[in-house]
Amino acid sequence: MDQTRISDYDSDIERDSSEDWTFAGADTKYFTHGLHPYPARMIPQIVARLLSSYSEENDIIWDPFCGSGSTLVESMLYHRKSIGTDLNPFAIFLSRVKTTPISPIKLRKTKGDLIDNIHKIRRKDVSLQPPEMPNIDYWFSPAVQSDLSLIREAIDSIESQDTRNFFLLCLASTVRDVSFLKKREFKIVRMSKKKMKSFNPDVLTSFLSHIDRCIPLMDGFVRNLPKSYHKPEIIEIDNRDTPIENGSVDSIITSPPYGDHSTTVAYGQFSRYPALWVGLDLHDIKTVDKRGLGGRAKRVYEENILASNTLDLTYSAISKRSPKRAKDFYNFFFELNESLLEMYRKLRRNSVACIVVGNRSMSRIRIPTNLIIVELGDEIGFSHEMTIGRDIPQKRMPWQNAPENIEGISADTMHTENIVILRKN
Numbered sequence: 480m481d482q483t484r485i486s487d488y489d490s491d492i493e494r495d496s497s498e499d500w501t502f503a504g505a506d507t508k509y510f511t512h513g514l515h516p517y518p519a520r521m522i523p524q525i526v527a528r529l530l531s532s533y534s535e536e537n538d539i540i541w542d543p544f545c546g547s548g549s550t551l552v553e554s555m556l557y558h559r560k561s562i563g564t565d566l567n568p569f570a571i572f573l574s575r576v577k578t579t580p581i582s583p584i585k586l587r588k589t590k591g592d593l594i595d596n597i598h599k600i601r602r603k604d605v606s607l608q609p610p611e612m613p614n615i616d617y618w619f620s621p622a623v624q625s626d627l628s629l630i631r632e633a634i635d636s637i638e639s640q641d642t643r644n645f646f647l648l649c650l651a652s653t654v655r656d657v658s659f660l661k662k663r664e665f666k667i668v669r670m671s672k673k674k675m676k677s678f679n680p681d682v683l684t685s686f687l688s689h690i691d692r693c694i695p696l697m698d699g700f701v702r703n704l705p706k707s708y709h710k711p712e713i714i715e716i717d718n719r720d721t722p723i724e725n726g727s728v729d730s731i732i733t734s735p736p737y738g739d740h741s742t743t744v745a746y747g748q749f750s751r752y753p754a755l756w757v758g759l760d761l762h763d764i765k766t767v768d769k770r771g772l773g774g775r776a777k778r779v780y781e782e783n784i785l786a787s788n789t790l791d792l793t794y795s796a797i798s799k800r801s802p803k804r805a806k807d808f809y810n811f812f813f814e815l816n817e818s819l820l821e822m823y824r825k826l827r828r829n830s831v832a833c834i835v836v837g838n839r840s841m842s843r844i845r846i847p848t849n850l851i852i853v854e855l856g857d858e859i860g861f862s863h864e865m866t867i868g869r870d871i872p873q874k875r876m877p878w879q880n881a882p883e884n885i886e887g888i889s890a891d892t893m894h895t896e897n898i899v900i901l902r903k904n
């Protein structure tokens with residue numbers, strides 16, 4: 480298949496000039512959205528607009544790939560009920576902290592007690608064990624390990640679980656700052672030896688600066704919540720088989736991964752060390768990238784198994800260049816189709832799924848994910864309402880929101896993304 484043919488399909492995408500979907504210059508880290516980074520985060524302004532267009536107050540909104548919880552935070556602010564599912568335990572932890580309002584007065588008081596406690600434990604001069612994690616000495620200097628363990632010990636004595644989790648999230652941000660991990664990377668890469676020599680982070684200062692950054696964000700969230708808000712239900716699970724009641728969801732707003740985690744965004748690797756320091760399970764974290772959509776390439780392609788002509792054409796184009804990559808491609812869409820089937824089952828009739836996708840490339844073949852989703856959806860029973868094309872402002876390309884280290888995504892393809900709207904008939 481040649482690229483011109485695929486691009487021709489883009490004429491299906493609406494570019495409504497009366498509505499600006501770029502949100503250039505907008506602050507995307509307001510309230511608890513800014514507590515901690517997460518790769519390929521959905522822009523909250525997009526969620527807010529989709530909520531206003533496709534749902535009513537008190538509706539149930541489901542984000543099957545909830546990641547850091549952008550849909551859940553906005554749903555609370557817009558007085559919707561919401562459900563978030565994700566198989567990454569760190570995403571679940573992050574979503575829970577971001578959707579748990581805590582009074583800033585309480586947080587400031589706890590901060591004071593926490594500092595006293597840290598000094599008290601330091602004076603006792605006991606040796607504290609860091610949580611179990613692979614290659615700890617490769618990623619953290621002995622001094623950093625000892626300071627992180629000290630802070631962790633002090634946080635553990637905070638009585639309220641919600642407040643404890645808030646401070647653990649500040650610790651997670653600190654872990655990123657003070658480890659030998661190369662900054663602004665999704666994958667686990669160590670900084671250069673030269674950089675390590677002069678790297679001497681002040682762990683406590685970093686921790687306190689994250690607390691001081693995060694309390695005002697939580698304060699903004701608390702102040703802007705409606706009086707009687709709905710607390711989301713957040714479930715750590717593979718979204719292809721969920722306990723959500725069939726036909727109960729009023730609207731889906733979500734952004735799936737771009738492809739299998741290992742060759743696109745490795746959510747598990749990104750989360751690993753912060754997650755282990757906050758006490759999440761090593762095995763669950765280590766297996767995220769294998770368990771994510773397309774993580775275990777085991778299926779053999781058969782034409783017409785998935786009802787998408789565009790998928791078949793794209794498969795054959797990729798397989799001419801790389802049979803292995805073609806297998807990864809097929810496996811990812813096979814599993815994405817299973818997620819779409821579950822979305823269909825859970826939605827009530829005549830309601831919509833809004834799916835935000837970026838079209839990546841594999842072996843230099845652009846993958847028209849939006850078109851494949853429309854065709855797969857059609858076979859399942861959805862009708863294609865519309866696709867909104869949106870330009871991603873240059874400023875948003877860096878790692879916070881878009882994966883520039885994904886094969887084929889650094890060039891023109893990721894300057895746009897599509898919001899595919901499917902309606903359950």
Ligand SMILES: C[S@@+](CC[C@H](N)C(=O)[O-])C[C@H]1O[C@@H](n2cnc3c(N)ncnc32)[C@H](O)[C@@H]1O
Nearest residue numbers: 520521544546547549565566567717718771772
């Ligand atoms: C693009 S991110 C979602 C980002 C999210 N919209 C946000 O604003 O933070 C995709 C998410 O899908 C999750 N994921 C991948 N496969 C999954 C599956 N089968 N079931 C549930 N979650 C999955 C990943 O762990 C990742 O958090």
